[in-house]
Amino acid sequence: MSGLLFIILSNLFAIVIPPIVRESVDGVIGLLNNNQLPEYSKYLPAYFDSSAKLAVLSGVLILVAALLKGWCMYYMRMTLIIMSRKIEYEQKNDIFKHYQQMGQSFFSKNYTGDLMNRISDDVSKVRMFTGPAIMYALNLTFMILMVVGLMFSVNATITLWVLIPLPILVITIYLVSDSINKKSDIIQKKLSIITSYTQETFAGIAVVKSYGRENDFARDFDTLNEGYRDDNMALVRINGVFMPAVMGLVGLSVLITIYVGGNAVVDGRFSLGNIVEYILYVNMLTWPVASLGYVTSLVQQGAASQSRIEEFLNIPADEDLGTKTIAKLEKNIVFDNVSFRYAESDEWVLRHVSFKVEANTKFGIIGTTGSGKSTIAKLLMGVYEPTEGEIRLDGTSLKDYSRKSLKTMFAYVAQDIFLFSDSLKANILFGITSPEQASNLELAVDTASLTEEIKGFPNGLETILGERGITLSGGQKQRTAIARALVKNPTVLLIDDGLSAVDTKTEVSIKNGLKKWGKEQTFINISHRISSIQDCGEIIFLDQGRVVEQGNHEFLLLKNGVYAALFEKQIVNSTEV
Ligand SMILES: Nc1ncnc2c1ncn2[C@@H]1O[C@H](COP(=O)(O)OP(=O)(O)O)[C@@H](O)[C@H]1O
Ligand SMILES: [Mg+2]
Incomplete structure (x- = not known):
């Protein structure tokens, strides 16, 4: 609950910055061009009568807002991430305890690797869901709603134009992060095969050496390792196009802002300060929108892991045979x-x-x-x-x-x-x-x-x-x-x-x-x-x-x-x- 409060507060402090910038840009331009003090200066002491002093004032305001925002973000992390770590801790204990209660036949049916994955990999994926994913999801929902709301209140038509590239960005990022995740899973599996192979080889090193099979093992290892390398290189390629694509789409938004906004300035419906303000908004939106796809895939993975864990926890433990006791065999x-x-x-x-x-x-x-x-x-x-x-x-x-x-x-x-x-x-x-x-x-x-x-x-x-x-x-x-x-x-x-x-x-x-x-x-x-x-x-x-x-x-x-x-x-x- 307090996490939610900090999310809203930190976003509030974030979105006050662009309007301050707009007002100060317009104020300074007004002073320079017509020697006319901005409207809001009547609320200020007479001291702020020059463009330089106005700029300093807005600088200080921005700094204060940024500090407050940072402070709120710190507490937002503290509450939400700490909660997820606590859940992780409980979940690990539950799983380990449940393992210990399983009957012998359970262990002969399941691979050790799978049992290990449940308690390490799956638990951390669930934690990514209960912690970061929830935090990002809440944060970006509020951020997007507040920023877009503010933009519409300034100018609805221009806002619509500026936002056109964003849905494309969301879909692109979702598709890319989905394929990154799938690739990462494959790489993870290959890595665990390599680990098991290495472990087994060293456990049996005496046998390997006494039969002179070192080269065969090295060759097999090479094959495994090669597959791992190739998959990693494919992942690097996907990652490589990812950032440029995001930056390109964001650039497009900025471009539209300047073009459409510039035309509006000429028509007198928009000020230069508005353009700067909008560019800041677009930048503020980039990160939340970019993480929308990422968060979606975190949620999907978390849900899949959670259901795997539940499936396992639902296997009944080896129940006790009976209640009678026997201390000593008499007959x-x-x-x-x-x-x-x-x-x-x-x-x-x-x-x-x-x-x-x-x-x-x-x-x-x-x-x-x-x-x-x-x-x-x-x-x-x-x-x-x-x-x-x-x-x-x-x-x-x-x-x-x-x-x-x-x-x-x-x-x-x-x-x-x-x-x-x-x-x-x-x-x-x-x-x-x-x-x-x-x-x-x-x-x-x-x-x-x-x-x-x-x-x-x-x-x-x-x-x-x-x-x-x-x-x-x-x-x-x-x-x-x-x-x-x-x-x-x-x-x-x-x-x-x-x-x-x-x-x-x-x-x-x-x-x-x-x-x-x-x-x-x-x-x-x-x-x-x-x-x-x-x-x-x-x-x-x-x-x-x-x-x-x-x-x-x-x-x-x-x-x-x-x-x-x-x-x-x-x-x-x-x-x-
Ligand atoms: N966990 C198991 N699952 C299936 N078959 C098994 C298992 N353990 C042993 N067996 C089979 O049961 C038979 C008897 O095994 P075991 O009792 O270990 O014999 P012994 O101790 O006399 O050598 C063997 O054919 C063995 O393959
Ligand atoms: Mg035996």
């Missing part, structure tokens, strides 16, 4: 005839899987790659829901528990481990749900067989990992992830192929360490390596989503089926190495 975990397929595919990944994990026992899941082991882990963590069948914890369907409660009870070491570029300690303590759990740090690190290695790190537990610090080996990463899971002292520990990059000796020491965590712990170990799970009380063998064999190690060997065959194979392989 068992049951998979009851569970079948599953991923939403985007129609292939069954799990078929009629049934098994029971008794509380406080060790349970092994083994199978070849792609047999569905990781899918079982994700179902158990509530990342996905079974397509058919049911999973029950202590007799209650998994669906009825709250996510938070499940996450407190389970500690999950996923197959693909992600460590943040932060200290080792921060990474290990990442998932703790109460401050007391931090006291488990040392034991967790020790159980994960990391103690010795940490001593060798430059800053011990405070050593920074990742891009800004040291790079861990695959096995070290896995053990860090295990420490991260153990710190929570979970009642159910679920490790998905978490020891695959760890040598057998370390694996044994980790397993021995796990015994220190008390008997009140259920351990589900998923692996493709028999040595890793053979000490489990119960083992299921998964093949193409089906449980094909079940029992303990000795039982399964005696059975002499697929498990025994895999065991044979892995024994042979490990002795060969």
Whole structure:
């Protein structure tokens, strides 16, 4: 509201300038020609009796008006632009929060680049709409109305003549800025492709170099870069004709003013002061009229971005499963005839899987790659829901528990481990749900067989990992992830192929360490390596989503089926190495 007031005020102060100029020009000319004081001089002190003094007076008046106008514009910006920055801030927070609440499947369906664009590009386009576009639109509406109104009040016919080029100017500018915007969008997209390409190349630089493919990558990059350059050059060309065209049309208006106005002066219907006044009006109109097209395209883009953002915000967040809580597994975990397929595919990944994990026992899941082991882990963590069948914890369907409660009870070491570029300690303590759990740090690190290695790190537990610090080996990463899971002292520990990059000796020491965590712990170990799970009380063998064999190690060997065959194979392989 106050923004509106400042807009009106600043325009008022702007439009008083041309009449002052007109009066002073006419006054000075009157004095010079006929030694006749202008009409308004009777309101002035007798002191203003010469042309020079009159000119100084109008100079001072113009200066004051300009200062007041500037002051109002400052406050207009302060109110409107600040408001748009606040909206931008809120919108970014809303979007980020919404991202965090989305389910896993959302992220597998959407490109990271698109997700990034929504929160950066689209939000800034909306801000351009809520801030600058609204400010310019209001400002130029008032400006045009006031100036044109004033011009008509001076002389309607001449005004009509002078304004003829302006509509052409508006249309030209709209068309040009539209094509500039479209070109800019294409350039923006190309730039993000180049960025992704560069990023991927450097992320995989070791592979690129080891296969000697540097030249191929450089060539592909060159092609991308060339397209980017050509589009930019086209944009420069459009921009290049833009200003001259605007200036040309404005010049035409000035020309008409002088010609039509000059004729009117000869006829005595117009004064020389009027001509100067009109030239000032035309100049004042140039900018608002020129920005009309620009503002229109800002509004269009803002609206498009806003609808993209809304479309995303309207996707329902991953709702909570249920409200029941479970602190500790008392009886068992049951998979009851569970079948599953991923939403985007129609292939069954799990078929009629049934098994029971008794509380406080060790349970092994083994199978070849792609047999569905990781899918079982994700179902158990509530990342996905079974397509058919049911999973029950202590007799209650998994669906009825709250996510938070499940996450407190389970500690999950996923197959693909992600460590943040932060200290080792921060990474290990990442998932703790109460401050007391931090006291488990040392034991967790020790159980994960990391103690010795940490001593060798430059800053011990405070050593920074990742891009800004040291790079861990695959096995070290896995053990860090295990420490991260153990710190929570979970009642159910679920490790998905978490020891695959760890040598057998370390694996044994980790397993021995796990015994220190008390008997009140259920351990589900998923692996493709028999040595890793053979000490489990119960083992299921998964093949193409089906449980094909079940029992303990000795039982399964005696059975002499697929498990025994895999065991044979892995024994042979490990002795060969
Ligand atoms: N997000 C997903 N979307 C579609 N199919 C998937 C997805 N994740 C895994 N799959 C498919 O499900 C099958 C089982 O995968 P997974 O559970 O990861 O097996 P494992 O862990 O035993 O190697 C594979 O055929 C895999 O291609
Ligand atoms: Mg897996």
